[in-house]
Amino acid sequence: MTPEDAMALAIAESERVRGATSPNPPVGCVILDEGGKAVGFGATRPIGGAHAEVMALHEAGTKARGGTAVVTLEPCAHYGRTPPCTEALKEAGIKHVVHAVSDPNPRAAGGAKVLTDAGITVESGVLEQEVSRGPLRAWLHYARTGRPHVTWKYAASLDGRVAASDGTSQWISSETSRREVHELRAKLDAIIVGSGTVKADDPALTARDAGGMPLARQPLPVVVGMSDLPRGAKLEHTALHLRTHDPDEVLAALAERGVVEVLLEGGPTLAGAFLRAGRVDRVLAYIAPALLGDGPAAVLGAGVSTITDAVRLTVEDVTMSGPDLRVSAVPRT
Amino acid sequence: MTPEDAMALAIAESERVRGATSPNPPVGCVILDEGGKAVGFGATRPIGGAHAEVMALHEAGTKARGGTAVVTLEPCAHYGRTPPCTEALKEAGIKHVVHAVSDPNPRAAGGAKVLTDAGITVESGVLEQEVSRGPLRAWLHYARTGRPHVTWKYAASLDGRVAASDGTSQWISSETSRREVHELRAKLDAIIVGSGTVKADDPALTARDAGGMPLARQPLPVVVGMSDLPRGAKLEHTALHLRTHDPDEVLAALAERGVVEVLLEGGPTLAGAFLRAGRVDRVLAYIAPALLGDGPAAVLGAGVSTITDAVRLTVEDVTMSGPDLRVSAVPRT
Structure with a gap:
């Protein structure tokens, strides 16, 4: 499966939780195994619950090792109500991360750098417009303007x-x-x-x-x-x-x-x-x-x-x- | 060329004279020779001038013999300011007539019958909606309501x-x-x-x-x-x-x-x-x-x-x- 096809599925995941995650963003994530097969799907849980990456990694289990995480928003690198997603991705043995939109929130940003420093390749901007005008539109506005x-x-x-x-x-x-x-x-x-x-x-x-x-x-x-x-x-x-x-x-x-x-x-x-x-x-x-x-x-x-x-x-x-x-x-x- | 393709060209002909023919309808006509090749194009001339069929037959000349006239409106069968188009079609040796819309004007109608009586095959309704909602829309309304x-x-x-x-x-x-x-x-x-x-x-x-x-x-x-x-x-x-x-x-x-x-x-x-x-x-x-x-x-x-x-x-x-x-x-x- 191409990163674009996986991102379209991640968008669909995120659409299912729109309106249920505020003030967190409704994010969707798909895990592809080493061969490019979709092995885990996830979306943000309600406030205090797990982020999309963690949900998708949980479903993928050991099949995530060597694989790719395709996610609508740059994975977070900070400790909030839950541990940083970057840690979960590293621990699961993910080798590539593809995200649509970079995190505009200075407190949460820096996820891409943390991943790159850990030897994970990071690609940004895949279906960026679909996400920033779609499921993340309101949250991005909120993150930028308050x-x-x-x-x-x-x-x-x-x-x-x-x-x-x-x-x-x-x-x-x-x-x-x-x-x-x-x-x-x-x-x-x-x-x-x-x-x-x-x-x-x-x-x-x-x-x-x-x-x-x-x-x-x-x-x-x-x-x-x-x-x-x-x-x-x-x-x-x-x-x-x-x-x-x-x-x-x-x-x-x-x-x-x-x-x-x-x-x-x-x-x-x-x-x-x-x-x-x-x-x-x-x-x-x-x-x-x-x-x-x-x-x-x-x-x-x-x-x-x-x-x-x-x-x-x-x-x-x-x-x-x-x-x-x-x-x-x-x-x- | 199929009758539909020829009708699309006849519609384009009629569009060129929209607004210049009232109170006559802006009609377009294409003559196909016996082999189906377009050999004559015509559109209604301003009031008192020739109808589309006569213009197209004029261009086709002897190549019209045994051919098909494709016209946006049923050919007229009455003597108005010009002789009936049905006569011109018969004289030119046309064997088939294809039109989009039947003439709602009782004074001009009956063209199809005159042609059939003369041994010419007549097909009606080809691209009917395109014509009745397009170039002939206003004129059909005028003919029906006054x-x-x-x-x-x-x-x-x-x-x-x-x-x-x-x-x-x-x-x-x-x-x-x-x-x-x-x-x-x-x-x-x-x-x-x-x-x-x-x-x-x-x-x-x-x-x-x-x-x-x-x-x-x-x-x-x-x-x-x-x-x-x-x-x-x-x-x-x-x-x-x-x-x-x-x-x-x-x-x-x-x-x-x-x-x-x-x-x-x-x-x-x-x-x-x-x-x-x-x-x-x-x-x-x-x-x-x-x-x-x-x-x-x-x-x-x-x-x-x-x-x-x-x-x-x-x-x-x-x-x-x-x-x-x-x-x-x-x-x-």
Whole structure:
């Protein structure tokens, strides 16, 4: 098996644990034996548990000797909650390490050097983009900035309305798109809404399957705003309520709680505040092929008064989600 | 050459004359000799001129004898401004006719029967969808309904704004998208704007090339609205001014002038009136990857007050136009 093929399998491993490892990164690892056959698979365990390399080495056992470890992130060389992975790789007799992304965390970095010093060959950058834009995207952002990665998700009509003029909005987007959002919710740490959304829609912000049953992993629901939550609201006892309108205060409070990736779900005023502060790292728009011609817009008060101040984005990806368009875009840097 | 390959060439022929044949359809024709070799190409000449079949037979000359005529529309069997194409095909000794689309016009239809009666084999439906959704789309709509085909085109930000809150809008969409619109303008018969747009933007509504020079074909500029055009406006002496707000009155006036295909360019109120009346046959949205958060919307007053009344569309096609999304959608029937 080539290192690229093994890395694709390591990525798949890491995808299985997305949302379950914060504040640690969701890493995937595949061990190839001396002949290049995959003999061990592993992914990061929840906080305090083993790292991906250790899980994969455990499965490989003695077959790891003389083999290759293919891992989505540079193996760590420091003692944290668990011993360094570099030691485990050396002890198992691994001869080659292939990783996708170097560790940007100064405390954990240096793994490649430790390995090289022990006579292990190290190759970096294999499927680097797939990993850094995929499973490790949020964690890399968090490691570099100290802030959780924010995806602003909204569903609107083709003409940018999130509801009709009477306020009805169920359902602008298709069942396929709504199911996709529930799957996404289960893969990240927190969902943020404004207190206005709680008053208007009384959301539960849970991740549910097609039959309406809760998925195994549930994100932390977060409500942002000064006013108390309505009595009897679904989020009254489950949500973290942050009494501020400052996106940076919100993100600092979440980072303290080990939140790496958040989904900003609304409403328009809160989205405007995050955009104005430059705290939207990705826009995920579900655009329904419908026209409303009236009704509230997806974003309000983004701080743009003239066209040259528009928040310019780069489209990363456009796909169909059932009948809807799914647009993923990032702010232009 | 297979009939499909020849039809693809006939479609390309017809594309070259789009916008130059109204109220006649832009038809393309390829003549294959007895051995299946393409020996003649033709497309509809401007009104009063020869039809595609006659043009292609002229080029093929005696090589047409025993051959096949591949044509995007069923050959006409009636005396209009020119003699029937069925006669020309018979005289040229054509043995087989392959067409994509049957003629919906009762006055011109019956061509297939005339040909069959003369011992010519006739096959219909080859690349039918490519033709009926492509070069003959507007004309087929016109032939069936008596109304010009209306494409509503707009450019907006991802959040559905056509301008910033101070009214600036140059340029929301990219140069690539703007150039595409100019090429589109040259391929249809008329462009409609509201008198509000004339006051706000003073558009020329010409089709220009990348260097700003006018293209060979120019659509008829049409201004809809009660108020007089401002003195000195670029459209003051060039535009047809229709003093009505009723889309059906606008379309009837244009149909009388032989207009088959129009581009509705704005503004939001006029777009709302056409949508409300069910007179938008296709929506062409250029969506710029930018967020404005304030500013006017693409459509106003579409007659939708609650979500279940939304004008539902089906997305036909999504492509990138430079950095912009280009979405083509049709009302759901």
